Amino acid sequence: MATTFEIRKKQRSGIAIFKWSLLTPFFLLLLFLLPVFLLQIYFSFHSWSVYLSTWWEADFVGFDTFAEVLSDERFHWSILRSLIFASASTAGCFVVGFGLALLMYRPFKGHGVYYVFFILPMLTVPVVIAYTFEMLLYQKGPVNGILSALLGTDINVIWLAHPTMAVITVILLEIWNWTPFTFIIMLAGLSALPEELNEAARILGASRWRIFREIHLPLLRPVIFLAVILRFLEAIGEFPKTWALLQGGPGSATETIPVYLFMTTWDYFQISKGAAMSYLVMIVMILIVLSAIRILMHEKKNLDEMYQAKETGE
């Protein structure tokens, strides 16, 4: 019958319109952002800094700026520092967060109070954290005071002014700030574990450690990957705390990629160099993210299956 066919056709076009109208805001935002990427390409290939006249009259220099960035030793160091910072803080966050989650996933009295307190750092404004720790960590400050009192000797750690210590301080700060992130993810993962397997294994006489290693860990794999990868990517981009606390100093000890990028552009006004540098960082980050996507997509499938199995099982 022609009429049903027409109705169906109408319905289908109605759905198409509906779909596109849901997508419009998204495309508008992409359109809004498009010039940003064009500008980035432009500035990478043209030499411009704010001391020159208008930006659209800048000289075309081809790959010169890229070459300059690639041979810039400070840039190399910033990459190394970022990697050290991100890996160390991710490892720290994960170990502490997972440990806490393991201690907490079976409810006990006062569970809720601990939970609320443990998520506090994550809810605090990063800049506030930076300034709080500045108040805590100066040489004649409360942290050294407490450590001296606890250990009975005079502790005089130079938290902020010594290059190596400053890096450690920044890493510890990141761990303090973002342990809640791994904690809540691991806690949720642990409480989603199927109880029956546990019981079965215990009846068969498996030790606690063996249950943990051979049942829990494999099941938790997707959650672990998720927590570690997301945390690592976030840590690479960490800026507010490092900047507000140390501005890349002492010397250039805490100059991570974001900090160095910021300084190049807004302190030295080398716009082109900043653009080229961000371009390079962006490409590397895209590669990293692409591989992260591959891993996570795979793990996410496992995770969804686990939730589904749990829902149908109950």
Place this chain on the structure above:
Amino acid sequence: MSRQTKKKLYTLFRFTALGIWFCIVAFPVYWIVATSFKPDHEWFAWPPVYWSATPTMDNYKSVWTSYTKTLATQEAESMQKPWIALQNSLIISLVATTITVFFGTLLAYGVSRYRILSEVRMFNLLMFRMIPPIVVAVPISIYYSNIGLIDTVTGLAIIYIITTLPYAVWMTKSFIDEVPIEIEQAAAILGASKWRTIGEVIFPLVRSGVVATFLFILILTWSEYLMALILTKTDVVTLPIQLAKYEGATEGRVYGRQAALAVGITIPLVVIGCLIRKHLVRGFSFGMVKKR
């Protein structure tokens, strides 16, 4: 060792470990609250003053009632406008969050029910959000100064909408996914239009989820620092930026005032966070991990 002693030892270990971390988390929080009540001479005192013998509200007063005579000479004019910063922060984060959550929910609905973007594509878009925002900061600031959006509330709000949209989409999607599709089919059979189905069937069912998403995004926009630092100059100051301005020319950082303002900024976030503590994990893991 008998089973019982083992158990007791484990409990002892558990509470020591939890207690240690509790102190590590609580001490800085305590310190900033304590500092906000300290009079000037106790900020840098040695040995450190753990709780002021003469607590004072002066810090709060001088932060929020814009001008004090004692500090007028040392402090810059710009630090005397926390109310403007508060107003800007409120407008920017509320407006940006509302728009983000509105469009985010619609997009999430489309993805969940009509597959307007495949899951893989959605996931890719999300992960590209994980590229540090600083890599686009340079062109954005130039772009903004050319189209007149730099140092405006609108400009900052737009950036926040873009950066938080992925979070909103994924978080609401995880809530919408939980609504059985049969309900919509029933609504369609009863003759409800698609928009009406969203507004009157789906939305009421996921309302608490949408509210949780709203509050979660509010936390993100309220505490954002980098973009606010880059895209504002003098007119628009948000609270995190305002916080950095408490530097006296002669006396270093004005810790007490800074602490007072910091406490004010943080309290709303802590309250919100505790309200949605069950959903936080969903937000931060983009709806991939759920808590039950």
